[in-house]
Amino acid sequence: MTKEELKTYLEQTFPQNKVEETFDFPLLYADKSELFIIAKKLKESPETLFDFLFCETAVDRTPNLEMVYHLNSTTHRHDMVLKVVLEDRENPEIHSVNELWKAAELYENEIYDMFGIRFTGHPNLRRIMLGDEWPGFPLRKDYKDDINIVTL
Amino acid sequence: MTLTIQFSDITKWIHETLNASMSPGWALFSEFVLAGVAMILLVVVLAVLFVYMERKVAGFMQLRLGPHRVGPWGTMQVFADVFKLLLKESFAPFTVDKFLFNFAPILVLAVAFMAMAPISFAPGLQLWDMNIGILYVTAVSSIGVIGILMAGWSSNNKYSLLGAMRSGAQIVSYELSAGLSLVAVIAMCGSLSISDIIASQADGWWIFKGHLPIMFAFVVYVIAGTAETNRAPFDLAEAESELTAGYHTEFSGMQFGMFYLTEYINMAVISMVATTVFLGGWLPFHIYGFDAFNNVMNFIPSWIWFFGKTFFIIFLMMWFRWTFPRLRIDQLLKLEWKYLLPLSIINVVIVAFLVVMGWHF
Amino acid sequence: MRALIQYIKDVAQGFYSLSQGLLLTLKYFVRPWKHIVEQYPENRTTTIYIPEKFAGEVVLPHDENNRHKCTACTLCEMACPNGTIKIISATIEGEDGKKKKVLDKWVYNLGMCTMCGQCVDACPQDAITMKNSFELSVYNRNDLIKVLNKPGSKLKEKES
Amino acid sequence: MGAASIIILLFCGVTFAVLAIGVGKFFGLSSMNPEKGQPYECGIETQGVTWVQFNVGYYLFSLVFLVFDVEIIFLYPWATVLKDLGMIAFVEILLFTLFLFMGLLYAYKKKALAWM
Amino acid sequence: MENLNTELPKEMTEEFVVNIGPQHPSTHGVLRLQATLDGETIKDLLPHLGYIHRGIEKMCESLGYKQFIYLTSRMDYLSAHINNQACSLAIEKGLQVEVPARAKAIRILMAELQRLTSHELWWGSCAMDLGAVTPFFLAFRDRERILEIFEENTGNRLTMNYITPGGVMTDINSDFVTRLKTLLVKIKEHLKEYETLITGNIIFQRRLKGVGVLPKELAISLGCTGPTARASGLSCDVRKYYPYDGYEKLDFKEIVADGCDSWSRYVVRMEEMRQSIHIIEQIIDNIPEGEYRAKLKGIVKLPVGEYYQRVETARGELGVYIVSDGGNKPYRLKLRAPNFSNLGALKPITVGSKIGDLMASMATIDLVIPDIDR
Incomplete structure (x- = not known):
């Protein structure tokens, strides 16, 4: 499906969700509670078949945190973006998509490390890069570290 | 061989002069000391030559020049390395x-030395011409594996332990086909x-006598x-991409140097045995019928023949080392138990058949 | 029987493949004089080849009258991602009485430079370039901080 | 020189090794610290004990080796007198090797030689 | 005595944990793999990262658009040009800048040369991980020549910062074409040597065939890309599916093998080297004349929005995800590193195999650790 077709398809399939588009891909906003259901549907429905999670990351849109899932289909060769806005900044938590895409295991470890978003149902959630004793979550916009970050 | 000085004459002369100047007991003792010093010198000189040769061979095969800074053509490099090892902290x-850790390098070196006893470097230049010479060398050289196991186990290091276990299984397995290929000759x-x-090769080296089983035995050996x-x-036991340095990971300084030296002495023993058994020992190369050629060959001293052949086999080993990738441990054992050992057994049977039928010469 | 033939075939093929590799290494072994080896410290003054464009360090070229082209606009300082460049300017009174900003010190920290070339790219006057010098190591880290403009150097006015 | 040569060589080896290591210890610098005393494991502290009950796979090879090596030792004296004994020795050893071979096949079939 | 191995009670052997890395000859950097071993067999494998974590994503948030590109050369230092290209393309996409045709041709040339150097280094180090040292030197011989071309034309050897938004930093030298052509002839000859020395070698084949099997479904699920995924039969070449910089006009094959094992990964990379040479040969003779760089403003500002650009590096798909808030610095920059996803494949394909197989798998997946850690 082309970008426009996919966008209309998403609008029809998920009428209660907001559908936008970025420069490259159609963009679907999902609610935190129904993320896993939507993701599963996107992966398994024969029209979309998004079986390839090629990028998973988070963006700190102060005060919210935003989860971004870039999905690709290796059969249809179309892409889309799935976003979830997390409003709880202090204790953000979301269901892991590790069961759908195994790639998520490492990505989610990294996001947990850098943004402090906890993933329920993740098999081995750990601070993969910085180690457990590291204070704070570096990629958040309010992260301050005078010792380790060299400013110009 | 008429023109060159015989080593047996020299040993005889030493024996006579010593006996003439002191009591027989002391003369015997000084002979022992002389023999010991000579062996140590021989081993050290060989090791130095091998290390230098290995580096040059490796360098040339890898589009490099090898050592060429220390001394002319880098000849002093080995001595520099020895001094480095001496000055390093062990x-x-x-x-x-503690006990096994310190004992292991001494054991492997002593065993490597002992295997030299029956080897004949030139006519008359032999410590002990025992009647079970070959059996003795095979038996003694296999004690070395105990030293390696000791070193690996005592280090209390997981890499060392794995390396020791591997070399235990490996050396022990390959002992079989090495032994069987010697049985053929x-x-x-x-x-x-x-x-x-x-002496049995005076009319032609075993490998050139035209027996296919013997050639096969040589390859297997x-x-x-x-x-x-x-x-x-x-080199599974010290596979550096898998086990960093294998059984000698924890050894440093001169203790590591002993393992390093032992590797080369063991190589020397293996290639000396191969030289003796398959390549005619110190006998010169003769072509039946070409008397002029044979006389020229005779002119070359026998010890040069012996060490020349030894170095040739050492070169073969180095050539393999710098060309091939390493086998995996199960493939290594499979190669032995599935290919080399059955083939060697069949080979021995064929040889026995040839001997019994009298089809050998 | 077929298994036996396969077995022999395996062995033969194995030996053939190994011998090919051995021949290749032997080929290199017997002609060491053909190996291309740079004998570095010896050829430092003779055959060593450093390409013209090689980025070794940033320099501020001076002409024969000890003049450079830097106007102290600090565009390079802003373009540098690492804070390698510090431009210290001074204000002097020109001949016509106007106050004028001129370069006092062009401080360059070689230790922080990544040779990305952003400063050269950003300079509107083409005052700085990359030089293909090498062997820039020093014993003291402070020696890496260099002042690029020579003492007493002046701005080279544009010929208009 | 006779049997004494083995003693001499053993003595040589031990002396040389002890001397070299001794000289190395004497001349070499020596400074220890707790970090240096750790076994090398790629810069990480070793976890758990090293001396554990090890996998039996390696041990099996030694066992099979023992059987075969003893039999090869028997081949040595046989080989020396083969010429004199002639056909009888050959037939005997043919049977002997056959059993040996069967043993190898058995070990192979029982996967004693399949690496773990 | 039916089966010696399975009849043993479980308690007979104890497993132990070995750390492979961070200071290990075959991890090519500072990756730490915590392996649980039973004898030689790997029972579990846990990668620990972060030994070379520099926070490139955080650093980029404080640098201007033109400035942060030099940092990306330091991620996958063996695909420095391609990393720069990815960032440049993302920024150009946001700015809607048309890149001159000459710059596009130069970019492809440099990217394919970079792929060649990377695969050559991989070939050498792969053989070295399997115990053959000589190939490493043979591979470096050719790599050195290509690096010399980089040095002559871009000024640097490893981390070039040559491809920049709008084009390339400097024009190529006048003798670039002739030098490259003579070099390509040599490299083709040497590729044959590689085949005789290592590819045909029976030990090498036995070490790789059937080792580290990564099925296609698993490769998709793990998000593997590049030669690692293509050896598992997953067609995923970004140059084919999402062409950039004029790859759509070129004739080249996407190498896909379906052996799924280490040997397939080896074969795919060897073939990719030939394809890279093929691509270079197509453009080398007709590099368009003209500008090498489109003029950009001194301070670049991207319009508000999100831009995702992917390119095919030597190891897989590199994604650059820029979130812009309209300022002169990226609000958030995510670099989807190919090695990070490929690392995930290491555990499933090595558990149950020997230590030697772990090295073979790791060598053929070809991990570059700075790219994983960023």
């Missing part, structure tokens, strides 16, 4: 088994004594010898 981690000449084996000395492509 320490052990706190958790090692022994059946042909009917003696275990080194001097008899050399070189492969098995490479594996027994832990050389690449069979």
Whole structure:
């Protein structure tokens, strides 16, 4: 499906969700509670078949945190973006998509490390890069570290 | 061989002068000391030459020049390395088994030395012409694996332990086909004594006599010898990309130097045995019928023949090392138990058949 | 029987493949004089080849009258991602009485430079370039901080 | 020189090794610290004990080796007198090797030689 | 005595944990793999990262658009040009800048040369991980020549910062074409040597065939890309599916093998080297004349929005995800590193195999650790 077709398809399939588009891909906003259901549907429905999670990351849109899932289909060769806005900044938590895409295991470890978003149902959630004793979550916009970050 | 000085004359002369100048007991003792010093010198000189040769061979094969800064053509590089090893600190981690850790390098070196006893370097230049010479060398050189196991186990290091276990399984396995390929020649000449084996090749080296089984045995022996000395492509025990340095990971300074030296002495022993058994020992190369050529060959001293052949086999081992990738441990054992050992057994049977039918010469 | 033939075939093929590799290494072994080896410290003054464009360090070229082209606009300082460049300017009174900003010190920290070339790219006057010098190591880290403009150097006015 | 040569060589080896290591210890610098005393494990503290009950796979090879090596030792004296004994020795050893071979096949079939 | 191995009670052998890395000859950097071993067999594998974590994503948030590109050369230092290209393309996409045709041709040339150097280094180090040292030197011989071309034309050897938004930093030298052509002839000859020395070698084949099997479904699920995924039969070449910089006009094959094992990964990379040479040969003779760089403003500002650009590096798909808030610095920059996803494949394909197989798998997946850690 082309970008426009996919966008209309998403609008029809998920009428209660907001559908936008970025420069490259159609963009679907999902609610935190129904993320896993939507993701599963996107992966398994024969029209979309998004079986390839090629990028998973988070963006700190102060005060919210935003989860971004870039999905690709290796059969249809179309892409889309799935976003979830997390409003709880202090204790953000979301269901892991590790069961759908195994790639998520490492990505989610990294996001947990850098943004402090906890993933329920993740098999081995750990601070993969910085180690457990590291204070704070570096990629958040309010992260301050005078010792380790060299400013110009 | 008429023009060159015989080593047996020299030894005889030494024996006579010593006996003339002192009491027989002291003369015997000084002879022992002389022999010991000579052996140490020989071993050290050989090791130095081998290390230098290895570096040059490796360098040339890898589009490099090898050592060429220290001394002319880098000849002093080895001595520089020895001094480096001497001046380095040899320490052990706190958790090692102290006795075994310190004993292992001494054991492997002593065993490597002992294997030299029956080897005949030139006519008359032999410590002990025992009647079971070949059996003795095979038996003694296999004690070395105990030293390696000791070193690996006592280090209290997981890499060392794995390396020791691997080399245990490996060296022990390849002992079999090495032994069997020697049996092939022994059946042909009917003696275990080194001097008899050399004498049986006076009319032609075993490998050139045209017996296919013997040629096969030679190939098997070189492969098995490479594996027994832990050389690449069979250097599983010290596979640096897998176990960092294998059984000698924790050794440093001169203790490591002993393992390093032992590797080369073991190589020397293996190639000396191969030289003696398959390549005619110190006998010159003769072509039947070409008397002029044969006389020229005779002119070359026998010790040069011996060491020349030894170096040729060493070169083969180095050539393998710098060409092939390493085998995996199960493939290594499969190669032995599935290919080399059955083939060697069949080979021995064929040789026995040839001998019994009298089809050998 | 077929298994036996396969077995022999395996062995033969194995030996053939190994011998090919051995021949290749032997080929290199017997002609060491053909190896291309740079004998570095010896050829430092003779055959060593450093390409013209090689980025070794940033320099501020001076002409024969000890003049450079830097106007102290600090565009390079802003373009540098690492804070390698510090431009210290001074204000002097020109001949016509106007106050004028001129370069006092062009401080360059070689230790922080990544040779990305952003400063050269950003300079509107083409005052700085990359030089293909090498062997820039020093014993003291402070020696890496260099002042690029020579003492007493002046701005080279544009010929208009 | 006779049997004494073995003693001499053993003595040589031990002396040389002890001397070299001794000289190395004497001349070499020596400084220990707790970090240096750790066994090398790629810069990470070793976890758990090293001396554990090890996998039996390696041990099996030694066992099979023992059987075969003893039999090869028997081949040595046989090989020396093969010429004199002639056909009888050959037939005997043919049977002997056959059993040996069967043993190898058995070990192979029982996967004693399949690496773990 | 039916089966010696399975009849043993479980308690007979104890497993132990070995750390492979961070200071290990075959991890090519500072990756730490915590392996649980039973004898030689790997029972579990846990990668620990972060030994070379520099926070490139955080650093980029404080640098201007033109400035942060030099940092990306330091991620996958063996695909420095391609990393720069990815960032440049993302920024150009946001700015809607048309890149001159000459710059596009130069970019492809440099990217394919970079792929060649990377695969050559991989070939050498792969053989070295399997115990053969000589190939490493043979591979470096050719790599050195290509690096010399980089040095002559871009000024640097490893981390070039040559491809920049709008084009390339400097024009190529006048003798670039002739030098490259003579070099390509040599490299083709040397590729044959590689085949005889290592590819045909029976030990090498036995070490790789059937080792580290990564089925296609698993490769998709793990998000593997590049030669690692293509060896598992997953067609995923970004140059084919999402062409950039004029790859759509070129004739080249996407190498896909379906052996799924280490040997397939080896074969795919060897073939990719030939394809890279093929691509270079197509453009080398007709590099368009003209500008090498489109003029950009001194301070670049991207319009508000999100831009995702992917390119095919030597190891897989590199994604650059820029979130812009309209300022002169990226609000958030995510670099989807190919090695990070490929690392995930290491555990499933090595558990149950020997230590030697772990090295073979790791060598053929070809991990570059700075790219994983960023």
